[in-house]
Structures are given as structure tokens and as C-alpha cells.
Amino acid sequence: MNLIQALNWRYAAKRMNGQKVSQAKIDNILEATRLSASSMGLQPYSILVVEDENRRKEIQKVAYNQPQIVEASHLLIFAAWDNITEAQINEYINNTIETRGVTPESLADFKNSLLNIANGNTPEQNYQWAARQAYIAFGTAIAAAATEEVDATPMEGFNAAALDELLNLKEKGLRSVTLLPLGYRDAEKDWLVSQKKVRREKADLFLEVV
Amino acid sequence: MNLIQALNWRYAAKRMNGQKVSQAKIDNILEATRLSASSMGLQPYSILVVEDENRRKEIQKVAYNQPQIVEASHLLIFAAWDNITEAQINEYINNTIETRGVTPESLADFKNSLLNIANGNTPEQNYQWAARQAYIAFGTAIAAAATEEVDATPMEGFNAAALDELLNLKEKGLRSVTLLPLGYRDAEKDWLVSQKKVRREKADLFLEVV
Numbered sequence: 001m002n003l004i005q006a007l008n009w010r011y012a013a014k015r016m017n018g019q020k021v022s023q024a025k026i027d028n029i030l031e032a033t034r035l036s037a038s039s040m041g042l043q044p045y046s047i048l049v050v051e052d053e054n055r056r057k058e059i060q061k062v063a064y065n066q067p068q069i070v071e072a073s074h075l076l077i078f079a080a081w082d083n084i085t086e087a088q089i090n091e092y093i094n095n096t097i098e099t100r101g102v103t104p105e106s107l108a109d110f111k112n113s114l115l116n117i118a119n120g121n122t123p124e125q126n127y128q129w130a131a132r133q134a135y136i137a138f139g140t141a142i143a144a145a146a147t148e149e150v151d152a153t154p155m156e157g158f159n160a161a162a163l164d165e166l167l168n169l170k171e172k173g174l175r176s177v178t179l180l181p182l183g184y185r186d187a188e189k190d191w192l193v194s195q196k197k198v199r200r201e202k203a204d205l206f207l208e209v210v
Numbered sequence: 211m212n213l214i215q216a217l218n219w220r221y222a223a224k225r226m227n228g229q230k231v232s233q234a235k236i237d238n239i240l241e242a243t244r245l246s247a248s249s250m251g252l253q254p255y256s257i258l259v260v261e262d263e264n265r266r267k268e269i270q271k272v273a274y275n276q277p278q279i280v281e282a283s284h285l286l287i288f289a290a291w292d293n294i295t296e297a298q299i300n301e302y303i304n305n306t307i308e309t310r311g312v313t314p315e316s317l318a319d320f321k322n323s324l325l326n327i328a329n330g331n332t333p334e335q336n337y338q339w340a341a342r343q344a345y346i347a348f349g350t351a352i353a354a355a356a357t358e359e360v361d362a363t364p365m366e367g368f369n370a371a372a373l374d375e376l377l378n379l380k381e382k383g384l385r386s387v388t389l390l391p392l393g394y395r396d397a398e399k400d401w402l403v404s405q406k407k408v409r410r411e412k413a414d415l416f417l418e419v420v
Contacts, residue, residue, distance in 0.1 A: 003213065003357045004238060007245035007350075028214060030416055034409055035217035037352045037364050043410050050419040077419075092408075099408045128338070132345050136364075139349025140217075142247045147213050154247050154346075167419060198302075198309045199244055200253050206240055209260040209287075209377060 006146035016071035016183035032144035044130035048077040063158035072181030079174035080130035084118035216356035226281035226393035242354035254340035258287035273368035282391030289384035290340035294328035365389040
């Protein structure tokens with residue numbers, strides 16, 4: 001399936017059937033997500049991968065008991081950095097030095113511009129920016145799951161503070177932003193499976209600037 | 211190219227060569243973007259498509275003179291709704307009724323939950339939420355361009371207030387969020403073309419929850 005076919009095939013499954021997704025498909029979805037575009041390349045987020053069913057039952061309780069969280073095979077939790085620190089910027093710069101074989105001096109201006117942005121913002125502003133970056137990865141993961149013919153249900157509806165507490169995210173410098181259960185639709189139990197996709201018309205969504 | 215190959219191929223081109231992207235490829239990128247996932251299906255944003263070169267020269271002036279804006283073939287501007295209004299929710303509900311052939315009564319609870327969310331937020335909160343939704347579409351567009359082997363340079367660096375003023379976005383109920391020039395890399399002029407992609411290692415980016 002090409003990307004457009006995959007995006008037409010996908011929908012936000014309301015019920016899943018418990019079938020396991022192969023490790024090869026999970027690996028492909030994670031790799032596409034890892035390759036996502038990110039402003040200045042920083043990737044200011046982590047993605048938690050939850051396969052353990054008991055853990056997912058705990059998480060379900062702080063997510064309005066949505067059944068897909070347990071009926072899925074894996075649950076991804078997109079969690080943004082709660083701030084952007086000098087240590088995190090240094091880690092990214094060091095990764096760039098190692099990957100590209102360049103000198104620290106050649107990256108000094110770039111590093112300073114990152115530091116200026118991060119230090120010029122409040123932690124909340126840095127978090128909000130990091131959360132937007134996490135949404136780019138989230139969008140990539142949704143598309144990647146579809147190309148693997150794996151169902152994925154994007155979720156914003158959960159108690160983020162309670163989830164952060166449950167998984168000790170605060171001490172990891174993270175705040176949960178979105179959930180993405182990965183699994184297979186339960187075509188018999190899901191009322192949505194037979195419904196047409198609703199999207200804004202091209203002429204409505206896109207505005208030509210002349 | 212599959213999605214992973216496409217994401218490895220892509221990078222944020224710093225220079226483009228002015229070559230036109232075929233209408234078929236533009237249409238595919240826009241169609242994938244239109245099919246993006248969106249919370250509750252609302253798609254609370256518009257995407258402006260700018261092909262006219264003089265317009266792009268004007269826009270470049272409020273975007274730190276980044277050359278890709280003019281060297282690209284097309285410029286996409288992702289602009290989030292500045293609020294979520296009852297009229298917009300009604301339009302979405304009516305689209306759902308028409309697309310799925312269902313009754314207004316069957317959507318009454320869903321409509322009320324949308325209204326409760328929108329009315330419970332300030333306009334700024336609704337805008338921030340709409341902007342995050344726009345980032346999902348932005349992520350999809352970046353991936354879609356790559357699968358078409360079209361270069362795309364995601365940009366957050368521009369004067370959003372000045373761009374909104376230039377394109378009268380305020381009176382359309384929109385606020386610009388991100389830019390995405392679409393075109394072809396200029397391999398001779400772009401220092402970044404030969405540099406390895408830097409991404410966080412799998413073991414660093416993904417945290418297994420046990």
C-alpha cells in the first residue's frame with residue numbers, strides 16, 4: 001500500500017482484538033518515528049513503549065477506560081521534555097559531532113542559537129514547543145502504522161498528570177502528551193469500522209494564495 | 211521507496227534549485243495531508259498553498275530571508291483556527307451527516323461533547339489545541355513529500371504575526387503555525403546535502419515500560 005492508500009485504510013479503531021503485532025512491524029513503526037522531522041533536529045521527547053498487559057490495565061484506568069489500551073498489542077506514549085536544558089542540548093551536539101565527524105568549533109554557533117532559544121523561554125514555553133515536536137513524531141507514527149497495516153488509535157483523552165505520576169515521568173523530565181495503541185481492529189465489535197472516513201473537502205481545507 | 215527509505219532520503223534542504231514539482235506530486239502530497247488523523251476528526255486548520263513567486267518573495271521577507279521559500283516550487287503554510295466556534299463544529303457535523311448518511315440525532319451527543327470542549331476553553335487554549343492538530347498534518351505532509359521524492363523544509367522560524375497580517379489571516383480566523391516549502395534540493399549549493407542524518411539512538415529515544 002502506498003501512503004495515500006494506507007491513510008484511507010486507517011481509522012481510529014474503537015475496539016481491537018488482542019492479536020499481537022509482529023516485532024518486525026513494531027520495529028518498522030518505531031524506526032519511522034525515530035526518523036521523524038524535528039525542529040533543529042533536537043527530538044525533545046521520549047516515546048514509552050508498553051507491551052505488558054498489567055501495565056496497560058493500570059494505564060487504562062487513567063484514560064477513561066478506553067478498551068483499545070488493553071485490547072492493543074503495544075501502547076506508545078509520546079512524552080515531551082518538560083524543559084530544554086543545557087545538558088540535553090550538549091547531548092544532541094555531541095551526537096552530531098560523533099555522527100558527522102565534525103569539530104565542536106564548527107557547531108558552536110548552532111549550539112549557541114539552541115541555548116539562546118531554550119534559555120530565552122520559560123520551562124512551560126519550552127515544554128509547549130517540545131510537545132509540538134512530539135506531535136510531528138506522533139503524526140509520523142500514525143502514518144507508519146498504517147503503511148504496516150497495523151491499526152493505531154490516536155488518543156489525547158487521558159489524565160496526563162495521573163499518567164505522569166503512575167510512570168514516574170516527572171523524575172525523568174517528561175510530560176505525557178498523547179497515546180497511540182497499536183494492534184488490530186475488532187471488525188465485529190467496532191461500530192466505526194463500517195463508517196466512511198469524514199474529511200474536509202480539498203477546496204475547503206486548502207486555500208490557494210494568488 | 212517505502213516510508214522508512216523515504217524518511218532516510220529526506221532532510222531539511224537549505225537550498226532548492228527552482229525546479230517545478232509536477233501537479234500530480236503536489237496533489238498526492240495534499241491528499242495525504244488531507245487524510246491526516248485529527249482529534250475527533252475536526253481538522254481545525256487550513257493549509258495555504260502559495261505557488262506565485264512574487265507572493266513567496268513577500269513571504270520570504272517575514273521569514274528571515276530563507277532562500278528555500280523562493281527557490282521552492284510551492285510553499286505550504288499551516289494555519290490553525292484561532293478559536294473553535296459553534297459554526298465550525300456545525301459544519302463538521304453536517305459534513306459527517308452527509309458523508310455517512312446518518313441522522314443529526316445520532317450525532318447529538320458527539321456534537322455536544324465537541325461544543326463542551328470548545329466552550330470550556332479560552333480562544334487561546336482552543337488555538338493551541340488546533341495548532342497541535344496542525345502539527346499532525348504537518349508531520350504527515352513531510353512524510354508524504356518524502357515518499358514522492360519531493361524535498362520539503364519544515365520551518366518554524368518566521369514572524370507569524372507579520373505573515374498573518376500580510377495574508378489577512380486574522381480575518382479568516384487563522385494564525386500561521388509552520389511553513390513547508392516543497393521543491394528540489396540544490397545539491398551543489400546546499401552544504402547539508404552531504405551530511406549524515408543525526409537522530410537519537412533507538413535505545414535513547416524509546417523507553418520500554420516493564
